[in-house]
Amino acid sequence: MDFISILSIFVLACFVGYYVVWSVTPALHTPLMAVTNAISSVIIVGALIAAAAAGSASAKWLGLIAVALASVNIFGGFAVTARMLAMYKKKDR
Amino acid sequence: MHEVSATPAWVLIAYLISGVCFILALRGLSSPSTSQRGNRLGMIGMAIAVGTTLAIHEIASIAEIVGAIAIGGAIGLVTAKRIQMTAMPQLVAAFHSLVGMAAVLVGAAAFLNPAAFGIVDAAGAILPVSRVEMGLGVAIGAITFSGSVIAFLKLNGNMSGAPILLPLRHVINLGTLVAILGLIAYFTQDQSPWIFWTVTALAFAIGFLLIIPIGGADMPVVVSMLNSYSGWAAAAMGFTLHNSAMIITGALVGSSGAILSYIMCRAMNRSFISVIAGGFGAVEGPAGGAAAIDRPYKRGSAEDAAFLMQQADKVIIVPGYGMAVAQAQHVLREMADLLKKEGVEVKYAIHPVAGRMPGHMNVLLAEANVPYDEVFELEDINSEFAQADVAFVIGANDVTNPAAKTDKSSPIYGMPVLDVEKARTVLFIKRSMGGAGYAGVDNELFYRDNTMMLLADAKKMVEEIVKALG
Numbered sequence: 001m002d003f004i005s006i007l008s009i010f011v012l013a014c015f016v017g018y019y020v021v022w023s024v025t026p027a028l029h030t031p032l033m034a035v036t037n038a039i040s041s042v043i044i045v046g047a048l049i050a051a052a053a054a055g056s057a058s059a060k061w062l063g064l065i066a067v068a069l070a071s072v073n074i075f076g077g078f079a080v081t082a083r084m085l086a087m088y089k090k091k092d093r
Numbered sequence: 094m095h096e097v098s099a100t101p102a103w104v105l106i107a108y109l110i111s112g113v114c115f116i117l118a119l120r121g122l123s124s125p126s127t128s129q130r131g132n133r134l135g136m137i138g139m140a141i142a143v144g145t146t147l148a149i150h151e152i153a154s155i156a157e158i159v160g161a162i163a164i165g166g167a168i169g170l171v172t173a174k175r176i177q178m179t180a181m182p183q184l185v186a187a188f189h190s191l192v193g194m195a196a197v198l199v200g201a202a203a204f205l206n207p208a209a210f211g212i213v214d215a216a217g218a219i220l221p222v223s224r225v226e227m228g229l230g231v232a233i234g235a236i237t238f239s240g241s242v243i244a245f246l247k248l249n250g251n252m253s254g255a256p257i258l259l260p261l262r263h264v265i266n267l268g269t270l271v272a273i274l275g276l277i278a279y280f281t282q283d284q285s286p287w288i289f290w291t292v293t294a295l296a297f298a299i300g301f302l303l304i305i306p307i308g309g310a311d312m313p314v315v316v317s318m319l320n321s322y323s324g325w326a327a328a329a330m331g332f333t334l335h336n337s338a339m340i341i342t343g344a345l346v347g348s349s350g351a352i353l354s355y356i357m358c359r360a361m362n363r364s365f366i367s368v369i370a371g372g373f374g375a376v377e378g379p380a381g382g383a384a385a386i387d388r389p390y391k392r393g394s395a396e397d398a399a400f401l402m403q404q405a406d407k408v409i410i411v412p413g414y415g416m417a418v419a420q421a422q423h424v425l426r427e428m429a430d431l432l433k434k435e436g437v438e439v440k441y442a443i444h445p446v447a448g449r450m451p452g453h454m455n456v457l458l459a460e461a462n463v464p465y466d467e468v469f470e471l472e473d474i475n476s477e478f479a480q481a482d483v484a485f486v487i488g489a490n491d492v493t494n495p496a497a498k499t500d501k502s503s504p505i506y507g508m509p510v511l512d513v514e515k516a517r518t519v520l521f522i523k524r525s526m527g528g529a530g531y532a533g534v535d536n537e538l539f540y541r542d543n544t545m546m547l548l549a550d551a552k553k554m555v556e557e558i559v560k561a562l563g
Contacts (some may be wrong), residue, residue, distance in 0.1 A: 001105070001335045003222060004387040010328060016116055017348030024122040026445065026470050029353060029452030030181055031132075032122050033320050036346040037188045039115045042339050043195050046210075050202035051161065051333070052152040053209030059202040060153070064161045066198035069191045071165025071405055072172070074139055077188055077407045079173035080181075081132050088125035088426045091464035091472055 031084045038077025044070035105337065107145040107214045112341030114138025116258025119345060125465055129153050142338045161181055178460040179417045182316060182450040183248040189556040190241035195302075196326035197293060200227050200407075203333060204289050210334060212407070221281040223333055228277035228289070229350055230329030232296040239300030244315050245305075254309025262306060263370070269299045306367065309449075313356045314368045318451050321350025353451050360445035360471075362497075362508040390526070393545035395557030398485075401545075403562065405482035407438045407476065412454050413447045415488020419551035422461040425487065428555055429463070431562040440477070441468040442511055444492035475512050484516035486538075488551050490523070494536045503534055519544040522551050 022034050047070055051065025095400050114134045121131015125168055152158065176184050203210045204219070204227060212223040219227070246252035259265070273295050280288045307315055328343020330336075358365050410429065416422060429439045441463065447454045478484055486493055489511075496503040497510045513519050521544055538544055548555050 001100075001337075003472075004100055006332060006335060006340060009385055010332070010335050010340045010344055013112070013344035014348055016341075016354065017119075020116060020119045020345070021349045021352045022351075023123060024119065024462040026443075027121045027452060027455040027465055028128060028259070029250070029356075030127065030450060030456045031128065031425075032119070032187075032349060032452070033117060033185050033353070033450065034181075034188075035122070035132060035135055036320055036324065036349045037185060039118065039139065039342050040192050040323045040346040041195065042111070042139065042142050043192065043199060043327045043330055044331050044341045045339060045502065046199035046203070047160065047195060048143065048146045049150060049209060050206065051158050051555060052147070052150045053206055054147070054151075054153045054462060055209060056202075059206035059209070062198045062202040062205070066159055066195040066202070066438055067158060067161040068165035069195045069198070071162045072169040072190050072398075073165075073171065073188050073195075075166040075167025076173045076184075078132060078136050078139070079170050080176065080184065081135075082129065082463035083173060084178075084181075085128045085132055086461070087127070087459040088128070088465050089462065090125075091458070091466055 028085075031081050033079055034081040034084065038074055038081065041070040041073040041077065044074065057087070100335075102529065104145055104149055107141055108336055108338040111138040111145070111338040112140040114141065115338075115342050115345060121347065138338070145415045148192050150455060154177070158360075169328055178457055179420060180249075181556060182312065182348055182453065185450060186241050186245040186316055186319065189316075190245060191321050191545050192323040193237030193239075193326060194318075196323075196330055197231050197238060199330055200231035200234060200333075200488055201289075201293070203227055204286075219284055224280045224284060225277060226329055226332040228280050228292055228327055228335060229439065231293050231324055232273050232277065233326040234290070235293055235296035236300035236303070237319055237326055239297045239302075239320070240304045240315070240379045241303040243301055244312060244319060247309055248316075254312075255300060256308040259302070259306070262302065266299060266302055268296055269302070273299070289505060303369070306370075311368050312449050313446055313451055313453075314354050314361075316366070317350050317353035317357055318369075319350070320516055321347050321354060324348075324350055328558055357446055357451060360509060362505070375412055377518050390539050391542075391545050393520070393547055395547070395554060395559045397545065398547055398554075399558045399561035401518055401520065402432055402437065402483050402485070402558075403435055405437055406479045406483055406522060407440070407477075408432060408483045409478060409513075409516065410439065410441045411482045411484060411486045411488025411493060411513055412443070412458070413492065414453075415490075415524075415551050417448055417453065417457055417488065417490065421487060421552040421555050422457045422463075424447045424552060424555045424559060425463040426458070427461050428559050428562065431559060435562075439467065440474060442471065442474045442478075443468060444471050444489065444511055447492055471509060471511060478512045478515040481516040482518065484513035484519045486513060486519065486521045487555070488522065490536055491534065493521075494534065496534065496537045500537075505534055514538055514541055517543065520551065521545070521552050522547045524548070524550060
């Protein structure tokens with residue numbers, strides 16, 4: 001992909017983000033932060049590339065540490081979001 | 094050798110699907126009933142992104158990667174399971190710091206082994222545009238890391254919540270920022286390692302310098318802002334890797350944090366710049382407290398409060414950070430249940446900045462099994478205080494201060510507040526009359542004829558009220 005297509009994806013995604021986030025109910029703002037935390041750890045993709053590649057031992061180790069850190073976030077972030085969301089209940093009638 | 098340009102179409106589509114899953118994950122949060130499905134879609138999106146990456150790259154050693162995921166995943170799961178809901182702001186800050194650190198490490202790895210990331214030209218030098226993306230990604234990641242560590246220490250109580258003001262801090266901060274940007278620009282001409290590492294070091298320093306002058310009360314804005322930064326860091330790395338999943342996610346998270354910061358600033362009637370500049374609430378504390386001693390107020394007991402609420406038709410509960418500190422949410426719900434049994438209508442009113450992060454109070458009430466359809470936001474419930482018999486303020490202070498509406502000299506003038514004083518009676522739980530709210534201003538509400546102060550620890554007081562009701 002060339003720079004312009006990537007930039008287009010980015011700009012359009014910013015607009016999508018703007019509208020999607022405004023539609024989030026304020027009661028769920030804490031889970032919103034927890035889940036955005038988890039998904040921003042998609043940076044693990046870069047960490048995996050570094051950890052998988054041969055060539056530079058130091059880059060590999062940096063990659064492995066990054067994989068571990070991002071994994072804390074991914075598993076922890078989704079799990080704590082799920083835990084919070086499970087607590088939101090309606091009135092029993 | 095140039096992997097990125099040779100990426101097969103299915104891979105691009107897989108990353109796109111993963112990005113769409115993340116959009117739907119956030120979309121699900123528009124209502125509690127769809128939110129759990131959304132969260133599962135988020136997990137699926139992440140699995141697709143990780144699976145695709147592993148599938149298309151030649152892996153030198155899969156065991157090490159699986160090990161790293163297992164260690165990180167286990168730590169994450171255990172933490173998520175054990176963490177107390179009142180400690181959620183600290184946890185989120187800690188998680189942000191990890192995203193920031195991961196971004197720095199990925200950037201450093203890309204710098205050390207650019208060929209693996211497909212960002213080199215024929216001569217083996219890193220492409221200039223990739224250098225800018227990499228520099229920005231590492232800088233934002235480092236700011237996110239050190240800023241989040243400070244936010245964590247302040248929220249967790251390891252560091253005083255009071256603003257720490259260095260002399261000339263604005264000059265130092267601006268100078269450092271300019272230096273970082275200048276070095277990144279120079280990096281396009283010269284890819285010497287010292288430039289890369291200096292940018293990283295300066296960015297770590299500025300993250301630290303930016304957050305230490307900001308007081309505990311402004312932490313909701315800081316946590317949202319760092320949330321936003323972690324997104325931009327991911328997006329910058331996505332540019333480097335030409336990865337649409339990372340770019341879409343980065344844009345989503347970046348806008349999410351930015352919008353939350355905006356909502357928090359609006360709810361405090363402060364500009365984003367003034368929050369970032371820091372120092373709010375640093376001076377006035379003792380002055381407000383001294384004034385409080387001289388003025389007459391009415392003091393009530395748990396029995397008085399129980400009696401008033403039993404006689405009421407409608408009670409609105411206003412929780413704040415003090416409720417979280419005292420862990421009073423469970424006993425508060427017991428009190429509400431007893432009142433409902435007596436036929437009293439009970440609602441909860443939440444100010445957007447109540448607590449230490451956006452939505453903090455809602456989570457705590459949900460934890461205590463308060464149904465979410467009894468919990469209302471400021472603009473939806475404010476008109477109802479006039480018809481309420483009792484407004485029950487527990488652990489909130491500044492967000493109920495009528496001076497925000499009338500007193501132009503007040504530091505919180507113009508901040509939207511809950512109109513609790515319009516209720517027939519205000520019951521206000523506070524530890525003692527000394528000590529003002531975190532804005533350092535005295536609350537007009539304490540001295541009004543229709544206010545009864547309940548001076549005690551929030552949890553103990555509510556427990557006594559429950560006893561008196563039972």
